[in-house]
Amino acid sequence: MRKQRIFSGIQPTGVIHAGNYVGAIRNWINLLDKYECIFSIVDYHAITVEYDASTFQKNIIDAARTLIACGLEPDRCSLFVQSQVPEHTELAWILNCITPIGDLERMTQFKDKSRQHRDNINVGLLSYPLLQAADILLYKSEIIPVGEDQVQHIEMTRRTARRFNNRFGDTFPEPAELLSNTPKIMGLDGKTKMSKSLNNFVGILEPPDAIWEKLRTAVTDENRKRRKDPGNPGICNLFTMHKEFSSQEEISEIDRTCRTAEIGCVECKKNLFENMMRCLAPVQQRAAELETNQEEVIEVLNTGAERCRKIAEEVMNEVRGKIGVRKS
Ligand code: AQP
Numbered sequence: 072m073r074k075q076r077i078f079s080g081i082q083p084t085g086v087i088h089a090g091n092y093v094g095a096i097r098n099w100i101n102l103l104d105k106y107e108c109i110f111s112i113v114d115y116h117a118i119t120v121e122y123d124a125s126t127f128q129k130n131i132i133d134a135a136r137t138l139i140a141c142g143l144e145p146d147r148c149s150l151f152v153q154s155q156v157p158e159h160t161e162l163a164w165i166l167n168c169i170t171p172i173g174d175l176e177r178m179t180q181f182k183d184k185s186r187q188h189r190d191n192i193n194v195g196l197l198s199y200p201l202l203q204a205a206d207i208l209l210y211k212s213e214i215i216p217v218g219e220d221q222v223q224h225i226e227m228t229r230r231t232a233r234r235f236n237n238r239f240g241d242t243f244p245e246p247a248e249l250l251s252n253t254p255k256i257m258g259l260d261g262k263t264k265m266s267k268s269l270n271n272f273v274g275i276l277e278p279p280d281a282i283w284e285k286l287r288t289a290v291t292d293e294n295r296k297r298r299k300d301p302g303n304p305g306i307c308n309l310f311t312m313h314k315e316f317s318s319q320e321e322i323s324e325i326d327r328t329c330r331t332a333e334i335g336c337v338e339c340k341k342n343l344f345e346n347m348m349r350c351l352a353p354v355q356q357r358a359a360e361l362e363t364n365q366e367e368v369i370e371v372l373n374t375g376a377e378r379c380r381k382i383a384e385e386v387m388n389e390v391r392g393k394i395g396v397r398k399s
Pocket residue numbers: 080081082083084090091092093094095216217218219220221253254255256257264265266267268269
């Protein structure tokens with residue numbers, strides 16, 4: 072039986088953080104055997120905000136080696152850079168031409184990013200969800216594993232697929248999002264989503280000292296003013312992280328001992344740090360090996376791009392024919 076196809080992407084915007092890891096990447100790894108998996112480093116998405124062209128290529132390679140180190144090995148999935156397959160932007164243009172502008176103006180991420188980048192509210196930022204829809208539809212993908220912040224964009228992708236199908240005939244499946252157990256990790260400030268641009272993150276390749284320093288100073292349950300006050304794990308972001316990095320027994324024990332004030336936040340953080348490093352140390356080691364072997368990373372990306380180009384060419388031939396521009 073044919074495996075269902077998965078697509079997901081990540082922007083090469085500098086670091087991959089614990090939110091990306093827990094909300095998306097770990098889920099991707101768990102799905103590798105069950106689905107046909109395509110993952111992309113979405114460089115054209117990343118240029119919708121200010122970026123440094125001189126370090127961009129390094130960021131792309133760094134993102135690729137981090138993903139491979141996390142477990143996206145080339146024999147288990149296709150990993151490539153979005154710009155290696157030009158059909159992504161071609162399909163995005165076509166989708167632009169069938170989408171009312173009001174649909175895009177209503178997107179929460181567009182509103183948030185417009186506030187964050189007031190001096191650079193460009194057309195690409197507005198049209199970002201349609202490039203994402205093109206990424207997904209180009210492979211007729213069915214399942215999209217993402218963090219909670221992307222759910223609205225997947226709804227938009229479904230609407231766009233429906234609009235295209237209604238106008239030009241059945242072409243695209245309507246994809247469904249697939250959330251991880253922890254689809255939203257808050258930042259170290261405990262107030263907003265962990266985000267690169269908000270500088271409230273723990274990078275998964277950061278040295279252990281730096282990770283500890285960030286966890287040590289992270290906001291926990293703000294109602295717990297003194298060590299002897301009972302805490303409430305239900306509203307503590309670090310407890311959410313424990314759920315991802317600690318064993319079931321430890322999670323239950325922390326839940327109990329925090330509520331009775333048998334442990335303080337520092338002890339809880341030390342425990343989280345140890346468990347996090349146990350999980351991240353092998354990833355960091357493999358990423359360091361790949362840093363000295365860039366050819367291997369480029370080879371993985373080229374192999375992935377070649378596989379994806381074949382699918383993309385076929386789907387675009389169908390799309391071009393249906394919209395009446397050209398048949399090849
Ligand atoms: N805090 C998070 N919790 C859970 N999942 C998250 N994701 C991102 N942040 C969290 C998920 O990671 C995948 C890749 O996301 P991306 O490359 O689009 O990154 P992003 O959402 O742009 O990440 P940032 O850090 O928030 O970037 P900036 O600050 O540049 O906007 C997605 O599946 C996303 O849901």
